[in-house]
Amino acid sequence: NAGVTQTPKFQVLKTGQSMTLQCAQDMNHNSMYWYRQDPGMGLRLIYYSASEGTTDKGEVPNGYNVSRLNKREFSLRLESAAPSQTSVYFCASSEYRNTEAFFGQGTRLTVV
Amino acid sequence: EDQVTQSPEALRLQEGESSSLNCSYTVSGLRGLFWYRQDPGKGPEFLFTLYSAGEEKEKERLKATLTKKESFLHITAPKPEDSATYLCAVEENSGYSTLTFGKGTMLLVSP
Numbered sequence: 415n416a417g418v419t420q421t422p423k424f425q426v427l428k429t430g431q432s433m434t435l436q437c438a439q440d441m442n443h444n445s446m447y448w449y450r451q452d453p454g455m456g457l458r459l460i461y462y463s464a465s466e467g468t469t470d471k472g473e474v475p476n477g478y479n480v481s482r483l484n485k486r487e488f489s490l491r492l493e494s495a496a497p498s499q500t501s502v503y504f505c506a507s508s509e510y511r512n513t514e515a516f517f518g519q520g521t522r523l524t525v526v
Numbered sequence: 527e528d529q530v531t532q533s534p535e536a537l538r539l540q541e542g543e544s545s546s547l548n549c550s551y552t553v554s555g556l557r558g559l560f561w562y563r564q565d566p567g568k569g570p571e572f573l574f575t576l577y578s579a580g581e582e583k584e585k586e587r588l589k590a591t592l593t594k595k596e597s598f599l600h601i602t603a604p605k606p607e608d609s610a611t612y613l614c615a616v617e618e619n620s621g622y623s624t625l626t627f628g629k630g631t632m633l634l635v636s637p
Contacts, residue, residue, distance in 0.1 A: 517569030
């Protein structure tokens with residue numbers, strides 16, 4: 415089992431460019447999440463999807479959009495990247511909302 | 527004010543030197559408290575969930591305990607492979623709440 419797979423692993427964007435971070439899980443989990451992790455800030459929730467067909471804002475949703483494409487896939491889109499969005503992004507999934515979560519390896523994004 | 531505070535920020539131990547990490551929280555009602563381990567360059571890995579005061583869970587050299595205001599992660603006779611950042615997260619007992627993570631404790635165990 416691959417678990418939670420994120421692509422890409424590294425990305426450099428110029429200010430104003432757009433991109434989509436992809437996430438897929440093969441554990442038949444209902445809930446999926448996008449977090450960002452910054453030095454000294456801990457993990458902060460951007461958006462989550464408690465179940466297929468639903469998405470909700472987390473603590474820091476501004477500048478991001480998400481799509482729960484199907485039960486397996488949950489993508490995060492940056493429409494117009496800003497330097498403040500430089501971070502490490504983690505996708506996670508859990509069987510139900512706020513149960514044991516499995517995290518991907520992360521995407522290290524730099525916006526210049 | 528942070529809802530979840532972890533201390534110390536960093537801890538250096540000698541192999542075999544037992545210690546404890548602390549996670550204090552200020553949510554009005556706790557639905558669950560989670561501990562994760564994170565190795566450099568990797569995503570967090572789930573360790574434990576605790577739901578009520580007095581509850582304890584163990585895994586190898588780790589034991590997590592919970593009181594009404596805080597949780598401890600006790601590490602007994604640590605080995606270098608226990609070196610990692612340990613994250614605590616809480617779920618507030620309030621509607622459709624989400625997890626709030628602390629900033630973590632970076633543990634380094636020297637041989």
